[in-house]
Amino acid sequence: MDTEPQAEGSPSGSGASPASRALRSRWGKVAAVAVVAIAVAAASAYVLRASNQAPAITQATVSSEFATTGQSLTFTGQAADPDGDPLRYTWNFGDNSTAVGAFATHAYSIPGRYVGLLTVTDGRGGEATNDGKLLFVQAQLPPSEIASPSRPPNGSCAADCILGPGAAILTANQTTVVTGTPVRFNGNASWAYGWNWNNVSNRSEGGSSVVIPAADDGSLFTTFTYGWGDGTPEGGGSSETVGTTSHVFTSPGNFFVRLTLTLPTVSGVGTLAAGYTIRVTPTASAPVLKHPGVFTTATFGEPDSLDPAADIETAGVEILQNVYETLVWYEPGVENVTVLVPRLAMEVPTAANGGISPDGKNYTFTIRPDVKFHSGNVLSSDDVVYSLRRVLAMHDPNGPSWILEQTLTNYVSKYLGSCGPAANRTCSLADYADTAFPSRETIPTNIRAVLENAAQGANWSARPLNRSVAWAVSNSTVEKVGTDQVRIHLSRPYPAF
Known part of the structure; x- marks a missing residue:
């Protein structure tokens, strides 16, 4: 065995x-x-x-992309998991607020542009985000909070003053970036209501409230403070030093940047705030196209005009941008709107190349010699001067002339109407000079020469500001220099120009 x-x-x-x-x-x-x-x-x-498979987000929506502060919004998410695992939904609303669940509600407390981020996890290491189709929400103050103020109480505003209310406005050249990419922020569109007397020497003539942007008045807000949301120290200063500023985010995340402004008014010192979400990823996310094989275009209707001196609405401008050339333009393929390249000009004016005067009030463009119209005629500096003067002369109330008038003439055309407490008399040279400018010493040389010529040695209060004078003021702001240059005179330094 x-x-x-x-x-x-x-x-x-x-x-x-x-x-x-x-x-x-x-x-x-x-x-x-x-x-x-x-x-x-x-x-x-x-x-x-x-072999666990990550979930896939099939839906991420918000009830409205536009809202007022305090308005409740509904966020809805839906996802599928190939393995049938239970899923967890986490919302990041872009203002340091979060929520859990496929459905969530949220209200933004300060105005700004926010990114809604949805993250779905399966508890086994699988994760999905809506980076390919992020949710963007623009929140603004309700009209009741930024309504025009009434006349200030007697004795509270001896000269022109700041009344409030106002609004902090924060923009950025990019919203979604890769780690290490500089993001440029701009808070100079923030504004507040001021009060302008028709005649500072005689306040019985009344006045009116006006919107004053930080870009126009560097002393409007005493402090600008940026909270970056990434753990780095806050940045601060005045509108002139940090009204535009940059920041680099070195790690991925959904970062809430908060701008806080200090506003001194006749009734006390107040604060305003605005937010902006920057979505930072380790690598660039490929955008998800709903219908990749379909080209879609939208228009508001037919153009009002194809005259660039008269048209400013979207349908017309889309055509004009493909027909007319500008002196300078934004660099193609770059999101940063502060990066300009020359077109009809030989170069973009800067302080370094002498194109911008030290006081920031004069811009000189050298015109390219090799540009021809469709007729075959060569473009000259005379053509550029004529084009700009024509915009000012037409003064189309529905056109783009106000863009130039606000920085070149301080709205001289406004004084072609009536002046005085009862608006019952013709405006004088003094009405324009003493209201449109902080003082007569600050009137630009080109405009002062026109007013002195119109006065002919008489008191400015005794001479009317008629159409001929207003036209001469407008024409003095744009002049030919030499044979190939055009110089534009601003009434004051204006960074946005």
Whole structure:
């Protein structure tokens, strides 16, 4: 009869019965099978765990992309998991607020532009975000909070003053960036209501409230403070030093940048705030196109005009931008709107190349000599001067002339109407000079020359500001210099120009 082989060092077979030896053999085989089964189960569990598939977001929506502060918005998410795992939905609303659940509600407390980020996880390491189709929400103050103020109480505003209310406005050249990319922020569109007397020397003539942007008055807000939301120290200063500023985010995340402004008014010192979300990713996310094979275009209707001196609405401008050239333009393919390149000009004017005067009031453009009209005529500096003067002369109330008038003439055309408390008399040279400028010493040389010529040595209050004078003021702001240059005179330094 066959016997089980003896293991080295085991007792000899003479000490164990045949029954006990058979029992040991059977238990040995059972143990071996158990070990194999455990190993297979462990391997199967490892394979199942290693092959986990991440969920996919099928829907991420918000009830409205535009809202007023305090308005409740509904965020809705939907996702599918290939493995059937239970999913967890986490919302980041872009203002340091979060919520959990496929459905969530949120209201923004300060105005700004926000990014809604949805993250879905399956509890086994699988994760998905809506980076390919982020949600963008623009929140603004309700009209009741920025309504025009009434006349200031007697004695509270001896000269022109700041009344409030106002609004902080924060913009950025990019919203979604890769780590390490500089983002440029601009808070100079922030504004507040001021009060201008028709005649500071005689306040009985009344006045009116006006919107004053930080870009026009560097002392409007005493402090600008930026909270970056990424743990780095706050940045601060005045509108002149940090009205436009840059920041680099070195780690991924949804960062809430908060701008806080200090506004001194006749009734006390107040604060305004605005927010902006910057979505930072380790690598650029590929955009998700809903219909990649379809080209879609939208228009508001037919153009009002194809005259660039009269048209400013979207439909017309879309055509004009493909027909007319400008002196300078934004650099193609770059999101940063502060990066300009020359077109009809030889170069973009800067302080370094002498194109911008030290006081920031004069811009000189050198015109390219190799540009021709469709007629074959060569473009000259006279053509550029004529084009700009024509915009000012037309003064189309529905056109783009106000863009130039606000910085070149301080709205001289406004004084072609009536002046005085009852608006019952013709405006004089003094009405324009003493209201449109902080003082007569600040009137630009080109405009002062026109007014002095019109006065002919008489008191400015005794000479009317008629259409001929207003036209001469407008024409003095744009002049030909030499044979190939055009110089534009601003009434004051204006960074946005």
